Amino acid sequence: MFDIIAVDISGRHRTNDEYIMVCAAVSASVTADNIEKTNQIAIRSFRSISAPDVTDVINMVETTVAELKFGGTIVTEAGDMYNKPQRIIDSIFYQDFKYQESLGERRCIELAHHVSLAARKFLLKELGLQ
Amino acid sequence: MMSKRKSMSYKAIIVKRDDPGTDKDKSDLQIRELKELAEAAGYDVVSELTQTRYPDRKFHLGRGKVEELAQMVFHFSPDKIIFHNPLNTMQVYNISEICRCETIDKFQLILEIFATRATTHRSKLQVELARLEYELPRARAVISILKKDERPGFMGLGGYEDSYAQDIKNRINRIKDELETIQKDNRSLRAMRHSLGFSLVSLAGYTNAGKSTLFNSLVDEDVEAMDMLFTTLLPTTRSLTINGRQVLVTDTVGFIEDLPHWMIDAFRSTLDEIFLADIVLLVVDSSQPVEQIKEKLLVCHETMWDQLQDVSIITVFNKSDLLQEDELQQCINYLGYLSPNPVAVSALKGSGFDKLKTKIYNELPEWERISLSLPMSEEGMSILAWLFDEGIVHDVEYDEKIYIEFEAREKIINKAISIINKFY
Ligand SMILES: Nc1nc2c(ncn2[C@@H]2O[C@H](COP(=O)(O)OP(=O)(O)OP(=O)(O)O)[C@@H](O)[C@H]2O)c(=O)[nH]1
Numbered sequence: 001m002f003d004i005i006a007v008d009i010s011g012r013h014r015t016n017d018e019y020i021m022v023c024a025a026v027s028a029s030v031t032a033d034n035i036e037k038t039n040q041i042a043i044r045s046f047r048s049i050s051a052p053d054v055t056d057v058i059n060m061v062e063t064t065v066a067e068l069k070f071g072g073t074i075v076t077e078a079g080d081m082y083n084k085p086q087r088i089i090d091s092i093f094y095q096d097f098k099y100q101e102s103l104g105e106r107r108c109i110e111l112a113h114h115v116s117l118a119a120r121k122f123l124l125k126e127l128g129l130q
Numbered sequence: 131m132m133s134k135r136k137s138m139s140y141k142a143i144i145v146k147r148d149d150p151g152t153d154k155d156k157s158d159l160q161i162r163e164l165k166e167l168a169e170a171a172g173y174d175v176v177s178e179l180t181q182t183r184y185p186d187r188k189f190h191l192g193r194g195k196v197e198e199l200a201q202m203v204f205h206f207s208p209d210k211i212i213f214h215n216p217l218n219t220m221q222v223y224n225i226s227e228i229c230r231c232e233t234i235d236k237f238q239l240i241l242e243i244f245a246t247r248a249t250t251h252r253s254k255l256q257v258e259l260a261r262l263e264y265e266l267p268r269a270r271a272v273i274s275i276l277k278k279d280e281r282p283g284f285m286g287l288g289g290y291e292d293s294y295a296q297d298i299k300n301r302i303n304r305i306k307d308e309l310e311t312i313q314k315d316n317r318s319l320r321a322m323r324h325s326l327g328f329s330l331v332s333l334a335g336y337t338n339a340g341k342s343t344l345f346n347s348l349v350d351e352d353v354e355a356m357d358m359l360f361t362t363l364l365p366t367t368r369s370l371t372i373n374g375r376q377v378l379v380t381d382t383v384g385f386i387e388d389l390p391h392w393m394i395d396a397f398r399s400t401l402d403e404i405f406l407a408d409i410v411l412l413v414v415d416s417s418q419p420v421e422q423i424k425e426k427l428l429v430c431h432e433t434m435w436d437q438l439q440d441v442s443i444i445t446v447f448n449k450s451d452l453l454q455e456d457e458l459q460q461c462i463n464y465l466g467y468l469s470p471n472p473v474a475v476s477a478l479k480g481s482g483f484d485k486l487k488t489k490i491y492n493e494l495p496e497w498e499r500i501s502l503s504l505p506m507s508e509e510g511m512s513i514l515a516w517l518f519d520e521g522i523v524h525d526v527e528y529d530e531k532i533y534i535e536f537e538a539r540e541k542i543i544n545k546a547i548s549i550i551n552k553f554y
Contacts, residue, residue, distance in 0.1 A: 102467055
C-alpha cells in the first residue's frame with residue numbers, strides 16, 4: 001500500500017472577471033488498482049484576477065496539502081501542471097511529487113476532482129454567483 | 131499463425147524521426163516498441179534509421195536522409211519501410227518513389243497485426259473498418275495530388291472524387307451497422323455466460339510478453355472450448371478448471387502505445403473482451419529492463435482507466451526463468467505500485483502456475499458453500515446430478531440419505547434449497 005495525497009483544482013477559467021478556484025487534497029492509502037482507505041480531505045478556495053501560472057498552482061497545492069495531518073506523495077494529473085516534465089515540478093515542491101500513474105492513483109484523483117467540483121459549485125452558490 | 135509468417139521472413143527497415151529536444155530514453159523506447167511490433171507482424175528488422183529534425187513537408191525526413199534510406203534499401207532489399215511517425219499520403223508517395231520500396235507507418239503496421247489475428251467475423255469487420263477510416267482522408271488526398279498534377283484524362287472524370295469518397299463512407303456505414311448487430315448478440319452472449327455461471331478471465335499485455343504461451347500451457351488441454359456459440363465469437367477461448375470452478379480464458383490483442391482514436395474506437399469491442407471479463411491477467415515480460423516494463427505498465431494502466439469496469443487485475447511477471455530469484459523480487463518490488471496482485475511465472479517452464487491459479491481462484495466472484503441432504507431415491511440421484519452440473523460437489527456420503535457438501539453461486543444455492551424443501 002502507498003500513501004498518497006491526490007490533488008485537483010477546479011475553476012481555472014475566468015468567472016465574472018476573476019478566477020475562483022477550489023483545491024481539494026485527498027489523503028489516502030492506495031494499492032496499484034484501488035483506493036484502500038481515505039484518511040482525510042482538505043479543501044481551500046483561492047481567488048485571483050489573473051490566470052494562475054505553474055508557481056501559483058504549486059502554491060495552491062502546497063497551501064491545501066498543509067492542512068492535512070497525513071503525509072504522502074502528492075499526485076496530480078500532468079495537465080494540472082501545464083504538462084511540464086515531472087522532474088521540473090518535483091524540484092519546485094517541498095514534498096515528494098509525481099504525476100498520476102497507477103489505477104489506484106487515478107481513482108483517487110477522480111475522487112479529488114469530484115470533491116473540488118462539488119465544493120466550487122457550493123461556493124459559487126453561497127457567493128450568489130450562480 | 132505467427133510462426134508461419136516468421137518462417138516466410140519478410141524484411142523491413144524501421145525509421146523514426148524525432149523533433150529536436152526529444153527525450154532520448156523515450157525515443158529509444160519507441161524505436162524498440164516499433165521493432166517489437168514489426169517482429170510481431172512477422173518482419174525481420176534488418177536495419178534502423180533515425181533522424182532528429184523537424185518534419186519535412188514532402189519527405190518527412192530530410193531529403194539527404196531519404197537518399198540514405200534509398201541506399202539502405204538497395205543494400206538490404208527489404209519488403210517494407212516502416213515509419214514510427216504518421217506519414218501523409220504525399221510523403222508516402224514521395225518516399226516510395228525515391229526508395230523504390232513500399233512504405234508504411236506505425237498505424238498501418240498495427241492494422242497488419244490486427245488483420246493477421248482477426249479470426250472472427252466481428253474482428254475482421256473491425257479491421258476492415260479501421261482500414262477504411264484510415265483510408266478515407268488519404269483517398270481524398272490522393273485525388274487532390276492527382277488533380278494538381280493534372281494527369282491527362284483525370285479532369286474528365288468529373289464526379290469521381292465524390293463517388294470514391296462516398297463509396298468508402300458507404301462501406302464504413304454498412305460495417306458499422308453490422309458491427310452493432312453483432313455487438314448486441316455479444317451482449318446477450320455475455321448475459322448467457324453469466325447466467326450459466328462461467329467466469330471469464332482474459333489475458334492482456336504487450337506483444338511478446340508471452341500471452342499465447344501462457345494461454346496454451348495454462349488452459350486444460352484437450353478440453354474443447356464450450357459450444358459453438360463461444361468458439362465462433364471468441365475463438366481463442368478455452369476452459370480452465372481451478373479447484374472445481376470452471377473459468378473461460380480468452381487470449382486478446384495486446385496494448386500498444388498511443389493508438390490513434392479512430393483505431394481505439396474501431397477496436398473498442400475487442401477491448402471489451404478484456405474489460406468485461408471478471409479477471410484480467412496483465413502479462414509482462416520480466417526479462418526486460420525494469421524501466422521498459424514500467425513504461426509498458428503505464429500504458430496498460432492508462433488504457434485500462436479509460437475502459438475499466440469492475441474487474442480484478444492480476445499482474446503476471448512472466449519469463450521468470452530468465453532472471454535470478456533476487457533480481458525478480460527486486461523488479462516486482464520496484465514495480466509494486468503499478469502491479470495489482472503480482473505473481474511470477476514461467477509460461478515456458480510451467481512454473482508458478484499453482485500460485486497463479488490460487489490468485490485467480492481468490493479473485494473469482496464468490497460462491498457459497500452449504501451442507502445438503504437428499505432422499506436416497508431416483509429423484510434424489512437426479513438432483514445430485516444436477517448439483518454436479520451447476521457447482522462443485524465437495525463431498526457425498528450415501529447413507530439413509532445422501533449427504534452433500536455443495537458450493538455454487540447464490541442463485542443455484544437458493545434453487546437447490548427450494549427444491550430440497552419440497553421433500554420435507
Ligand atoms: N524464456 C522464456 N520465454 C518465454 C516465456 N514465455 C514466452 N516466452 C517466449 O517469448 C516469445 C513471445 O511469446 P508469445 O507467447 O508469442 O507472446 P505474446 O504475448 O502472445 O505475443 P504476441 O502474440 O505478439 O502478442 C516466444 O518466443 C516465447 O517462446 C517464458 O516463460 N520464458
